[in-house]
Amino acid sequence: MSQFALLGRRRFAPFFWTQALGAFNDNAFRSAMVAMVSYKMALPEGDISLYNNLAPALFILPYFLFSASAGQLAERFEKTRIIRYVKLFEILAMMLAAYGFVAHQLPLLLTVLFMMGMHSTVFGPIKYAILPQALKPSELVGGNGLVEMGTQMAILIGLIAGVQVMQIAGMGSHYSAALTIGIAIIGYVASRLIPLAPATAPDLKLNWNPVSETLRVLGITREDRAVFNAVLGISWYWFFGTLVLAHLPMYARVDLDGDASVYTLVLVLFSVGTAIGALMCEKMSGRRVEIGLVPLGAFGLTVFALDLYLRGPAVLDGHASRNWMAFLQASSSWRIVLDLTLIGVFSGFYVVPLFAFVQARTPSDRLSRVIAGNNILNALLIVIASLFGLMLDRMGFSVPQVFLAAALLNVVVAVYIFTLVPEFLMRFITWALVNTLYRIRVEGMKNLPEEGAALLVCNHVSFMDPLILMANLRRPARFVMYYKIFNIPLLHFVFKTAKAIPIAGQKEDPAILHKAFEDVDAALAKGELVCIFPEGGLTKDGDIAPFRPGVDKILERRPVPVVPMALRGLWGSVWSRRDSMLHRARLPRRFRARVELVVDAPRPAADVDAAVLQDHVQALRGDRA
Structure with a gap:
């Protein structure tokens, strides 16, 4: 059975659409808010920069505060019920956002952004822990590939839709409010169709102290060496992705001499590439958890990030910025298109088997907490990547030089992980x-x-x-x-x-x-x-x-x-x-x-x-x- 047949199965399809709609709304709301701050409100440049940098911090803060508690809830209670409560919480958040959009209330919108971070934090451990309960072992890689594909496409479409809707003359704020509320309601309806997923640790004693529980969750995550190193691999993927994606707007504008449409094209290439790579994992792995694809993915990330650096900056022609069609017509664009797409493809090869490996190797009564520990480390690496990228910028690094740094660091981290867990390299040699x-x-x-x-x-x-x-x-x-x-x-x-x-x-x-x-x-x-x-x-x-x-x-x-x-x-x-x-x-x-x-x-x-x-x-x- 092809992985796409899962989209016709009730045990998977409602969950797939619920998580995809949630990812869409997260990004549609954030991009609409950024567009409103940047283009709709007469704010000084300093205030715009402050809000645009504060937004990611507020969204990621709940991962540090609530991930450990979210992992406990996902183990202790039936997962579908929690999903429905989370989607109702999303509807409430989007109703508050609607007033914030219409009234241009930035403090309220920032509060909603924090709430959406909470929404994603609670949903995260359930998102990956529910798959082993709903899918057969032979479907695990294909199911993860579909989830990764759906998430990537939902993020991309949400980012674009949020900006475009907010820019509708005269009614952008109202349409943005209607869009986010409507998607939240549809997501709740989809969640009502998800079959029950029984608690995997119903006798778990809840600990509401976020500090001690975070330490305990990280300890559980470290218990299995192979699983912990897979978690580190996933967190490194977020570091690499954050470092690269944060510099794509400047890369599109300066190095590609492009306008906003070129940046959108760059995002499309990366997202579509990741979706393709994620979907290819099932076929390439023979429907089993094939961690041999992980070294292949790491190799591809380094090679094509390095090639973006070797290509060097584009020679500017002195005219106005090119749109996406003019960029594609340039003789050298094919190499950039290929590099960006294949970085996405090899990202899929890298991260999908790692998630499937964590799910397959971790006992069900602690999987949600291991995923929560993974989310905490992901958030930490995202923050470090942002600070590292800022440091490189202040040191005068060009964007291609940042890509070079990401490629070289990827080699170091990959060698470290594969040395600690030779099973990854062994599986790659066998598979190849x-x-x-x-x-x-x-x-x-x-x-x-x-x-x-x-x-x-x-x-x-x-x-x-x-x-x-x-x-x-x-x-x-x-x-x-x-x-x-x-x-x-x-x-x-x-x-x-x-x-x-x-x-x-x-x-x-x-x-x-x-x-x-x-x-x-x-x-x-x-x-x-x-x-x-x-x-x-x-x-x-x-x-x-x-x-x-x-x-x-x-x-x-x-x-x-x-x-x-x-x-x-x-x-x-x-x-x-x-x-x-x-x-x-x-x-x-x-x-x-x-x-x-x-x-x-x-x-x-x-x-x-x-x-x-x-x-x-x-x-x-x-x-x-």
């Missing part, structure tokens, strides 16, 4: 290798248990078999592999990071063999998936060799369900032993070869043994070795 060398079709992945222990058994054709399975199984698995394959240079990093279990024959190294069986049992006892190749080595002739009794020993000690699997189409590849048997050079003759992975239904341990499993795997493989 497998998707470069093969075209893989997976059949029966729904048979893989979504939780709990299981023993996976598969035929063994090539040295690439574990990588192919790693890249396509919906859940992480511990692979039992011959110790000499485990120690292959370069791939050893991948196997070690994936916590593969090396094994040797009794005559080769009894100690490695004994430890392998102990590690397998321990992994199954913890509810993990363990994958073994019962043939004991690569096939030498393309046929399935007799399954060894080790599988019986594992099941006798730990009788877990067994999932038979088969790989098709790998015999004769450069990584199989066919060329060794024929004494030919190991040269790839089928680049991007078609390979199939077939997953059968789980079988009770009592119903199978080595011989029975061999017959099952043989039947799954068929005649295509």
Whole structure:
């Protein structure tokens, strides 16, 4: 099922539209207020600058004050009820804003801005914590991609609509009031259609002290090292985005010699690019949480931000500023359009898998609080990015030089995060290798248990078999592999990071063999998936060799369900032993070869043994070795 089919499902669609309409209203209100202050009121330039800089601070302040409490509420109570209260609060805020717009009451509008910050703060933990309750694990990446796409497009349309409506001659304030109230009401109606999402920690004792609860939430966020570093990655994304987006107006005006329409075009390119990248994540990840896309996203952000710097400032022609059509007609514009769009695309590759990873890895009874901790860190990094950008401006940095600084800092942060959590880099290497060398079709992945222990058994054709399975199984698995394959240079990093279990024959190294069986049992006892190749080595002739009794020993000690699997189409590849048997050079003759992975239904341990499993795997493989 395509991710777009979720837009026709009640368990997702009403929530999607509720969050998108909320994002639209946040930005429509803010941009309308800025437009009113800048163009509708006769204020000194100093006052305009003060209000325009005060507005983001007031909006982000609630994230520091109320995120921890919002995380508790999302765990303690049924989420849909909170969403509806939040949307009613939004209607009230927009009614106050309507009077502020018509009467030009700036203090009231700034108060409403603070209220909208509260609205987003309370909604934030629910926004991402509700998805694992509403979606299947295989839908999590696609659902996050749709949410990110909807948010980006809603922000873009809201920013443009707020400015355009406020500029309607004579009636801009009234139309702005009607627009924001109307959208808030529609958002509330959509929220009434969201199915119930039960509390994940109904016995949680609420702590209303914002300081102590913030510290506790940050402590919970730090408990899982991989999750915390994913949170840091998300927060860095906000730092990078804030630094770049804050300088786009000046970039459009000075470096591109453009008017306001060029700035709008720049925003469109970035937002549409991010939406495209977010939607592509499902296809590129094979509908699983594929954190291997994160290093790819980080690489793209650096490359295309760096290219914006290398392009240098445009040569001004001495005429009036260009509109967006004149800009696109310029010979050098294609490179800028490509850079800005691809920064957006790689932003999607970067942030969507991180959110999905946090959702998939965090226990449901603390996910909302982890998201709240993420929001606190996001707000902190946004403030730091704003101050850092201001410092660079005061030091005389041009906008392209700011982009260079962002690109170089991104390299440093990416290396730091991927060093702390090698799993990100391991997944990238696996994803890149497998998707470069093969075209893989997976059949029966729904048979893989979504939780709990299981023993996976598969035929063994090539040295690439574990990588192919790693890249396509919906859940992480511990692979039992011959110790000499485990120690292959370069791939050893991948196997070690994936916590593969090396094994040797009794005559080769009894100690490695004994430890392998102990590690397998321990992994199954913890509810993990363990994958073994019962043939004991690569096939030498393309046929399935007799399954060894080790599988019986594992099941006798730990009788877990067994999932038979088969790989098709790998015999004769450069990584199989066919060329060794024929004494030919190991040269790839089928680049991007078609390979199939077939997953059968789980079988009770009592119903199978080595011989029975061999017959099952043989039947799954068929005649295509």
